[in-house]
Amino acid sequence: MRVVIALGGNALSKRGTPLTANSQRASIRVAATALARVLEAGHEVVITHGNGPQVGYLALQGTAFPLDLLGAETDGMIGYVLQQELDNAYAPEIQYATLLTQIEVDPCDPAFHHPTKFIGPVYTPEDAARLSAERGWTIGQDGPHARRTVPSPRPKRILELGVIRLLLEQNVVVICAGGGGIPVVQKDDGTLIGVEAVIDKDHASSLLARALAADAFLMLTDVKGVFANWGTAEQSLITHTSPDDLSNMSFPAGSMGPKIEAACDFVRDTGGFAAIGRLSDAAELIDGRAGTRINSESDASLR
Numbered sequence: 001m002r003v004v005i006a007l008g009g010n011a012l013s014k015r016g017t018p019l020t021a022n023s024q025r026a027s028i029r030v031a032a033t034a035l036a037r038v039l040e041a042g043h044e045v046v047i048t049h050g051n052g053p054q055v056g057y058l059a060l061q062g063t064a065f066p067l068d069l070l071g072a073e074t075d076g077m078i079g080y081v082l083q084q085e086l087d088n089a090y091a092p093e094i095q096y097a098t099l100l101t102q103i104e105v106d107p108c109d110p111a112f113h114h115p116t117k118f119i120g121p122v123y124t125p126e127d128a129a130r131l132s133a134e135r136g137w138t139i140g141q142d143g144p145h146a147r148r149t150v151p152s153p154r155p156k157r158i159l160e161l162g163v164i165r166l167l168l169e170q171n172v173v174v175i176c177a178g179g180g181g182i183p184v185v186q187k188d189d190g191t192l193i194g195v196e197a198v199i200d201k202d203h204a205s206s207l208l209a210r211a212l213a214a215d216a217f218l219m220l221t222d223v224k225g226v227f228a229n230w231g232t233a234e235q236s237l238i239t240h241t242s243p244d245d246l247s248n249m250s251f252p253a254g255s256m257g258p259k260i261e262a263a264c265d266f267v268r269d270t271g272g273f274a275a276i277g278r279l280s281d282a283a284e285l286i287d288g289r290a291g292t293r294i295n296s297e298s299d300a301s302l303r
Contacts, residue, residue, distance in 0.1 A: 001216060002168075003038065003286065004209035006202055007031055007049040007279065008221035012078065019057050019121070025081055030279070032085035034220070037283040039090050044168065046212065048205040049078055051179030055198060056120020056148055067150065068182050068194030075100055075178030082175055095172045102159040103181030103204055105195065109153035117152035117198050118142045118255075142255065151197040155181060155204045159192075161211055168212070180204040206262035210269045216286060217266045219259050220279040225292035226256060240288075242297045243267055263294045271296055 012027050013019050038045055054074040055067065065073075079098030086096055115138040122145035123131065131148070132139050140149040158164075158181065167174045180199030184192045202219055209217040228249065229235045243264035251257040263274035277284075277291020284290035 001286070002044045002046075002212065002214045003216045003218060004046045004048065004205055004212065004214045005035065005038065005218045005220060005282065006205035007047065008201070008219065012049060013053045019053055024054075024078075025085070028078070028081045029085045029089070031220075032082060032089040034279050034282045035086060036090040038286065039094065039173070041283060041286070043286070044171075045173050046164070046168070046208065046214070047082070047173065047175045048177040048201060048208065049082065049175070049179070050201040051075065051078060052117070052119045052198065052201075053121065054078065055179060059148075060120055066194065067196045067198060068184070071179045071198065072100055072182050075182070078178055079175045086173070095170070097167050097172050097174055098178075099160055099163060099167070099174060099176040101164075101177045101181045102184045102192065103155045103177065103199055103207075104157040104159065104192075105153035105183050105185060105197065105199065106156060107185040107195070109151075111153040112151045112197065115149040115151050116140070117150050117200060118147040119150055119198055120148045122147055152180075152200045153183065153195075153197055155199050155207045158204075158208055158211060159184070161208075164208075164212070177201070177204050177208050200258045200262075202258045202262035203265075206266045209266050209272075213270065214266075215272045217263065217272065217274040218282065218285050219263065219274070219276045220282055220285075221259075221276070223278065224281075225277045225290075226251075226260065230256075238292050240293050240295065242295060244297050246294070267294050267296055 051074040055070045058070045083096045083098050128139045128146035131137050138149045139146050164174050180201040181204045183195050183197045183199050185195050226238045227235045228238055246260055251260050259276055266274050274294040275285040275291050281290035
């Protein structure tokens with residue numbers, strides 16, 4: 001089975017804790033152990049990952065580099081450690097490749113005028129107000145936390161798709177589209193240039209999974225799955241559902257909402273299944289024994 005696995009940025013760094021080289025490696029080692037179980041089951045795996053916490057920390061250091069360059073930097077950093085820890089956790093004869101991936105976006109995407117993508121650490125209200133005034137940042141509420149928000153345009157085209165296919169033909173485990181890919185636009189003369197944005201990792205991963213005709217699309221995060229009536233006394237885990245059922249529900253735009261949209265796009269376009277759940281449950285998500293599984297309408301009787 002060909003499986004595209006998207007690792008959430010918060011699954012790779014514990015929410016609300018300082019991000020250091022040691023803590024990042026420890027988190028990635030846990031992720032590599034979970035992914036090794038999927039590889040041991042014989043699946044063909046493509047791995048994507050978030051970078052929201054990491055790129056936000058770099059931006060906080062006052063660097064003059066724009067977000068597309070910071071994204072490329074974090075993609076290399078995360079990919080390097082993930083590749084190394086996969087080698088340590090699984091058979092060393094398996095080949096891995098980390099690929100910096102450019103993804104084209106529309107320069108007229110309305111998202112550039114409505115920043116919604118959370119990046120970086122959480123702030124106190126006082127620090128959030130100060131950073132907004134000093135740096136012109138847009139601040140949003142990520143649950144109870146204040147975090148920086150940036151534009152998140154929809155992905156249109158994966159420029160390195162042909163290279164990814166070539167690597168898969170050679171049985172290489174590919175780590176790509178990190179942080180939703182490096183956002184670029186095509187100018188009138190046909191050349192490409194990076195833009196100040198962070199593409200949603202789940203939408204980019206869904207586009208990749210569809211382009212690769214994957215059988216399954218997994219989104220691994222730090223929560224058990226998708227809950228109905230989240231945050232209330234009536235909240236309950238949705239174990240099996242369909243895109244049509246989910247369309248009648250609402251989810252937060254800055255967190256679970258994009259995951260639901262990405263999953264439904266994949267299921268509708270391919271007929272495969274998507275699953276959302278905890279990183280530690282990766283193998284069980286494929287088997288339908290954990291998390292939230294999203295099938296086409298004809299299979300929704302499983303719920």
